[in-house]
Amino acid sequence: MNPSGHVVCSCKPKKFGKANFAILMTFDINYQYSEALHWISIVGCALSVLGLSVTAVYQIMTRKSRGSSPTLLVVNICMSMTVFYLLFIFGINNPVQHLNVTKLSGQNIVPETDHHKYPDEGPCTAFTALLQYFLLATFTWNTLYGINVFLLFKNKVSGTPPWFSKVSLAIGWVLPAVIVGISLGSTYSVKDPLGYRQEEFCWLASLDHKQKFNMGKPMFWGFLLPLMLMMLSNTGILLYFSHNICRTNPNLNSSRTTPLKKKILSSFSLALMLGLSWVTGYILIITHEKNLKLILSVVFCLLNTTQVC
Numbered sequence: 001m002n003p004s005g006h007v008v009c010s011c012k013p014k015k016f017g018k019a020n021f022a023i024l025m026t027f028d029i030n031y032q033y034s035e036a037l038h039w040i041s042i043v044g045c046a047l048s049v050l051g052l053s054v055t056a057v058y059q060i061m062t063r064k065s066r067g068s069s070p071t072l073l074v075v076n077i078c079m080s081m082t083v084f085y086l087l088f089i090f091g092i093n094n095p096v097q098h099l100n101v102t103k104l105s106g107q108n109i110v111p112e113t114d115h116h117k118y119p120d121e122g123p124c125t126a127f128t129a130l131l132q133y134f135l136l137a138t139f140t141w142n143t144l145y146g147i148n149v150f151l152l153f154k155n156k157v158s159g160t161p162p163w164f165s166k167v168s169l170a171i172g173w174v175l176p177a178v179i180v181g182i183s184l185g186s187t188y189s190v191k192d193p194l195g196y197r198q199e200e201f202c203w204l205a206s207l208d209h210k211q212k213f214n215m216g217k218p219m220f221w222g223f224l225l226p227l228m229l230m231m232l233s234n235t236g237i238l239l240y241f242s243h244n245i246c247r248t249n250p251n252l253n254s255s256r257t258t259p260l261k262k263k264i265l266s267s268f269s270l271a272l273m274l275g276l277s278w279v280t281g282y283i284l285i286i287t288h289e290k291n292l293k294l295i296l297s298v299v300f301c302l303l304n305t306t307q308v309c
Contacts, residue, residue, distance in 0.1 A: 019092045019201050021045075021305050022297035024135075025281035027206045027213050034294070037301055044305025045085040052078040052085075069160050069168075073145045076172055077273070080141055084134040085305075091127035094202055120193035127202040129180055132223060136176035142275040143230045144168045146237035149270065153244050183222035224285075227278070234274035242267045277303040 020037035021044070056078040063071040148168075151160045187205070188196035196218055198205055206219035215221070245263050271277070280303060284296045 020297070021088070021301040022281075022284065023092075023201055024203060025278075025284050025300065026297075027219075027285065034297070037297060040298070040301045041305050042089060044301065045089050048306060049082050049085050052082045056082075069148060069165050070145075072165050073141060073148055073168065076169075077138060077141045077145060080134050080137040084131065084138055087127060087131050087134060091123070091131070091202055094122070094124045094198075094200060096122035096124060097200075117192045117194070118199075120190045124202040125188065125193050125197055128197040128204060129184060131202065132183065132204060132218075133176050133180045136179055136223070136226065137173060139227055139230045139275050139278075140175055141168075141172045142273060143233055144172055146234045146270075146274050149241055150237050153241065179222055179226060183218040187218050224282075228282070231274075231276060231278065234276055238267065238271055238274060238276065241270055280304075 018035065018038040019041070020034060021041040022037060056075050059071050059074050059078070148160055148164065151164070155161075183204070184196060194205060196205055197203065204219040204223055205217045206213055207217070208214040213220075242263075245258070245266060280296060280300045284293065284300055287293045287296055
């Protein structure tokens with residue numbers, strides 16, 4: 001009760017931590033923030049932006065040596081990843097933080113809900129949508145790159161179909177937009193933006209009012225589910241690629257053989273190009289042991305903030 005005789009409710013301010021890359025795959029409401037992970041994420045993203053920019057320029061300058069289709073795919077992967085990393089560095093933390101709620105009312109009005117709702121303000125929702133879009137676009141282009149590799153092995157004579165580049169452009173940029181549009185249209189409202197995004201960070205909502213993971217939230221069906229489907233497809237492509245480069249043809253009498261080390265490195269490079277390092281994120285989701293969760297967070301940040309094409 002305040003000095004004027006009114007009964008008021010106040011919230012204890014919560015000190016928001018600095019985001020790291022692992023929060024993209026973490027649902028723990030009591031998440032332990034790490035200053036070291038924050039700087040690993042920021043430095044890793046910054047280095048990746050530099051590396052991706054150089055890679056994109058190199059791919060464009062040397063495009064005649066490999067054909068237009070591979071160049072198109074790699075350059076678009078670099079573009080989407082670069083924009084995503086920049087958005088993460090500058091936009092993952094919500095600049096608008098509601099720390100106190102204290103309202104006086106002389107009327108006895110029953111509220112619509114026992115959960116306080118803030119109307120949307122600031123750029124956080126826009127950053128969330130852009131982060132979702134460009135991260136999904138990155139994995140879509142990764143998958144298209146994998147399909148291109150599969151077609152090259154499948155059609156060793158004719159190669160990739162001539163229509164593949166145009167179809168890739170349509171799928172690579174339109175499919176993520178459709179998913180983001182459905183996510184926003186079905187969960188977002190100006191009066192209650194937390195149906196779509198989180199309060200603390202500009203990222204997709206995943207928890208309900210009881211702080212439990214909710215499969216109806218956009219984090220699951222707007223990101224984790226499509227990402228899982230693409231990663232399953234990419235895993236199959238990687239296995240197909242590894243099988244083809246490791247097997248030997250007894251009908252060939254060539255004395256030149258590819259060293260096993262080179263074959264392993266080729267498979268590892270393709271795995272990174274297909275975004276399969278994000279498997280650690282799914283392991284992070286199902287892990288509850290505190291120390292193991294921290295170790296996986298470090299591994300996830302190192303693997304996925306230091307990627308270059």
